[in-house]
Amino acid sequence: MDDTLYIHNAKAAMTVCKMCKECNGEVCRGQTPGPGGKGQGHTFVRNVAAFKQVKLNMTVIGHNTEPESTYTGFGSSFAAPIFAAPISNVKVNYGSLVDEETYLKGLVEGMHQSNLLAFLGDAPAKATFDLSVSALRTHPKHTVMTIKPWETHALTQRLSEVLNTNPLAVAMDIDAGGLVSLRSTDPKVSILSVEALKAVKTHLGSIPLILKGIMTVSDALKAIDAGADILIVSNHGGRVMDDGMASLEVLEEIVSAVDGRGEVWLDGGVRSGSDVFKALALGAKAVLVGRPYSHASLGSGAEGVQYLSQKLIRELKDVMRMTQCVSLKDITREKVRWVQPIK
Ligand SMILES: Cc1cc2nc3c(=O)[nH]c(=O)nc-3n(C[C@H](O)[C@H](O)[C@H](O)COP(=O)(O)O)c2cc1C
Structure with missing residues (x-):
């Protein structure tokens, strides 16, 4: 596979998403449902733009050691700290010509072959949740289910079903709790209190809890208080x-508060x-x-997923080589700097 085929296949597989040269939220402003950002799409656009405001400090006098990108977590080693975010309902959101089951199969198989993690998404329809749980069962060491913050009964029931798969970890996209579109569905989402999150943690026992959708220091501290093991700075x-703020903009203050x-x-x-390098240098693990x-x-199944994984890892290692980083722990704050746009 090469870039041309990869892009061609992805374009041909979707009728709504335009597969822009740069996926930056401009063309799909406001398209939710769809591939875009909510409202005028400013938050999505800002997420991508923020990365342009961080520059790399090239350092080329030193050693000539081959960089190593292994991430260690959940009692395993992964090829790199680069994982697939949960994305569900591809027919509605992308006008996908590929069904949800085939899409999930390609994602999970590709991430398994890449030795990386695929996060899987949830939706009100039990059938959609079930498809994610089935995909979870095919490669339990390379998948993490992301449950929505449902009102109590559905939450307990879905958590139990995921726990039956003996998962590596369980994630929850708590930022879906205020979504108007999911407040009149059956089940419906809810904003969860620290106590409710503590109950989730208790339900999970020793299984790590990952909370996705943290954008402020105060939420980060509440998440830690609730017993979360991993916080994902994310605005969905x-x-x-x-x-809202770009996730990259608030990363450092949250890392510092979590301490x-x-x-x-x-x-x-x-x-x-x-x-990836910039986020790691600003404190993300x-x-x-x-x-x-x-x-x-959607475009190329497991082969496409593997192709993207290898590309991202190769690019990360290129930057590591050009900044004198041998392993992930060498990717520190002084390797990057925030800049103003050049007019
Ligand atoms: C079409 C679409 C569907 C999504 N579905 C979910 C979901 O079911 N659960 C979830 O936690 N996040 C969901 N997300 C958010 C992603 O997990 C992730 O936070 C976001 O896409 C990251 O931004 P990026 O696409 O710019 O990399 C979805 C995003 C998109 C674009």
Whole structure:
């Protein structure tokens, strides 16, 4: 596979998403449902734009060691700290010609072959949840279910079903709790209190809890108080609130407030290995990549997903080589700097 075929296949597989040269939220402003950001789409656009405001400090005098990108977590090693974000309902959101089951199969198989993690999404329809749980069962060591913050009964029931698969971890996109479109569905979402999140953590026992949708220091501290093991700085790819901050912009203050009491990850606007490097340098331990992985699976299945994974890892290692980083722990704050746009 090469870039031309990869892009051609992805374009041919979707009738709504235009598969723009740069997936930056401009063309699909306001398209939710759809591939875009909510409202005028400013949050999605800002997520991508923020990465352009961080530059790399090239450092080329030193050693000539081959960089190593292994991430260690959940008692395993993964090829890199680059994972696929949960994306569901591809027919509605992308006008996909590929059905949800085939899309999930390509994603999970491709991430398994890449030795990376695929996060899987949830929806009110039990059939959609069931498809994700089935995909989870095919490769339990390379998948994480992301449950929505449903009102109590459905939440307990779905958590139990996921626990039956003996999962690596369980994630919850708490930022879906305020979504108007999911407040009159059956089941419906809810904003969860610290106590409700503590109950989720208790239900999980020793299984790590990942909370996705943290954008402020105060929520980060509440998440830690509730017992979360991993916090994902994320605004759902700009799909839950317009005019919010970019996830990259708030990353450092959240990492600093969490102060090692949990891992902080990030998603939103990660499009290249260089973006992965920037997020790691600003304190994230891993990133999720959303829209690009879904394009890869819709267009070319597992092969496309593997192609994208290898591309991102190759780009990350290129930057590591050019900044004298041998392993992930060498990717530190002084390797990057925030800049003003050049007029
Ligand atoms: C079409 C679409 C569907 C999504 N569905 C879900 C979902 O079911 N659960 C979830 O936690 N996040 C969902 N997200 C958000 C992603 O997991 C992720 O946070 C976001 O896409 C990251 O931004 P990026 O696409 O710019 O990389 C969805 C995003 C898109 C574009």
